Amino acid sequence: MDRILMLMTAQGALGAFDAIFHHEVTERLTWRPGSDAELRVHAIRNFFYFLLFMGFAWAEWHGVWGIALMLLLATEIVVTLIDFVIEDRTRDLPATERVTHTVLAINFGVILAVLLPELWQWAALPTAIVPASHGILSWISTAIGVGALIDAVRDGTRHFAMRKRSRQVTPALGAMLPGRQSILITGGTGFVGTRLAEALADAGHAVTVLTRDPRKGRKFRGRVTLIENLATLGRDTPFDAIVNLAGEPVADARWSEAKRRTILESRLSTTEAVVKFIAKARRKPAVLVSASAVGFYGCDAERSFDETSEGKACFGHKVCGAWENSARAAEQYGVRVVLLRVGLVMGGSGGMLSKLLLPFEMGLGGPMGSGTQWMSWVHLDDLVGLILHAIAVETVAGPMNGTAPEPVRNRDFARALGHALHRPVFLRVPAFVLKLAFGAMAEELMLSGQRVLPKQAEETGYQFLYPTLPEALKEIVG
Numbered sequence: 001m002d003r004i005l006m007l008m009t010a011q012g013a014l015g016a017f018d019a020i021f022h023h024e025v026t027e028r029l030t031w032r033p034g035s036d037a038e039l040r041v042h043a044i045r046n047f048f049y050f051l052l053f054m055g056f057a058w059a060e061w062h063g064v065w066g067i068a069l070m071l072l073l074a075t076e077i078v079v080t081l082i083d084f085v086i087e088d089r090t091r092d093l094p095a096t097e098r099v100t101h102t103v104l105a106i107n108f109g110v111i112l113a114v115l116l117p118e119l120w121q122w123a124a125l126p127t128a129i130v131p132a133s134h135g136i137l138s139w140i141s142t143a144i145g146v147g148a149l150i151d152a153v154r155d156g157t158r159h160f161a162m163r164k165r166s167r168q169v170t171p172a173l174g175a176m177l178p179g180r181q182s183i184l185i186t187g188g189t190g191f192v193g194t195r196l197a198e199a200l201a202d203a204g205h206a207v208t209v210l211t212r213d214p215r216k217g218r219k220f221r222g223r224v225t226l227i228e229n230l231a232t233l234g235r236d237t238p239f240d241a242i243v244n245l246a247g248e249p250v251a252d253a254r255w256s257e258a259k260r261r262t263i264l265e266s267r268l269s270t271t272e273a274v275v276k277f278i279a280k281a282r283r284k285p286a287v288l289v290s291a292s293a294v295g296f297y298g299c300d301a302e303r304s305f306d307e308t309s310e311g312k313a314c315f316g317h318k319v320c321g322a323w324e325n326s327a328r329a330a331e332q333y334g335v336r337v338v339l340l341r342v343g344l345v346m347g348g349s350g351g352m353l354s355k356l357l358l359p360f361e362m363g364l365g366g367p368m369g370s371g372t373q374w375m376s377w378v379h380l381d382d383l384v385g386l387i388l389h390a391i392a393v394e395t396v397a398g399p400m401n402g403t404a405p406e407p408v409r410n411r412d413f414a415r416a417l418g419h420a421l422h423r424p425v426f427l428r429v430p431a432f433v434l435k436l437a438f439g440a441m442a443e444e445l446m447l448s449g450q451r452v453l454p455k456q457a458e459e460t461g462y463q464f465l466y467p468t469l470p471e472a473l474k475e476i477v478g
Helices: 002-026 036-058 064-088 095-123 136-166 191-202 214-221 258-281 315-333 349-360 382-390 410-421 431-438 438-448 456-457 470-477
Strands: 059-060 127-130 182-186 206-210 225-227 240-242 288-294 336-342 344-346 377-379 398-402
Touching: 002 036, 002 136, 036 059, 036 064, 036 136, 059 064, 059 095, 064 095, 095 398, 182 191, 182 470, 191 206, 191 214, 191 382, 240 258, 240 382, 258 288, 288 315, 288 382, 315 336, 315 438, 344 349, 344 382, 344 470, 349 410, 377 382, 377 470, 382 398, 398 456, 410 470, 431 438, 438 456
Parallel strands: 182 206, 182 240, 206 225, 240 288, 288 336, 336 398, 344 377
Antiparallel strands: 059 127
């Protein structure tokens, strides 16, 4: 039995790595909309693991109990197969998760090969639960079993929370556009682009998404048209509007020189391709909504910025300035251009907030550095709404800030998130730790900020769904 418990310990360690690194950190399943079915299966499977680890740790299960354990193992295999099907249908697994699942499957096969003969012998004995101890292995198995139970409760709780939220009425964002329009979205499989494409498709609009990775488009299940290159579109392909969101993420790694070039070139190359397509199109789109960022304004601890404000020199200002100038080239073809300067986008399935949910949920959250830096944020649905507002309202042109009307300081954001999660907020991340880990990126994106106000959006009649941070966080974390 010791050999079996050693194999189960390895299985438990791999399972813990998969749950923490992939489900929580990388994929953030417990907060990702649409993952309720996978969470339900995970909760059931983890509860089975709890029973197995606790059972084998301290007892031998003879007679009918041995048969029951064999049935439990067979059921666990079925549940795992169902999990594989759900994962394949709902998300694109990263390579590390596929490898981890393969190793788990192989190790589980070895466990069955060693365990089933033992269970068969137990089943032939008179029915009884015989206490047994295997020293430190029993205690390790107990610890793994308790961890599996905690994970089962967490996944089950999040499953029911998501099911409850899915029955609530979500904003009919796509209905902001009249009639049935044809929209091209670059970067349409990203955090913002996915929500925008879904909202438009749900409202009956024709959506075409440009993506470098068509596998990510499986989430749309045929509701949108996917293309890999704008050059595949002919001159007679008509679009009423183009939304340009494509660009290398800016906050996923240190800003090395190579990373800085990629950030800039990824934005310019896609935008230039969009303008080139507009130039050759026989029927021009009415509007191009091209993303930019509040980084255009630079960093300032006290000053407020609106669309008429000049920017301050920094890397973000350089990138956004070049990006906006590239998009403005479409104006020469009679296209109305809106430059959407996006703030920190709040949502559970991506962006900065999704990376903070786990540490804050564990009670390890707090302000960054001094905590006095401004955070100009916007709820994901409001950002989508602002994009649609920019398309629908012909008087919207030039820079438009994609931020909520009430920016907050970082320390107030930390308190609000802790309150929304019912967790204490008492830890502070020292500035030198962030600088050491992320270099210049930390200085510009984490430890500095800007107070940006959505002047044009409000003056042209946009009504924010979530104008304050507590309202936004309540919707996101439920």
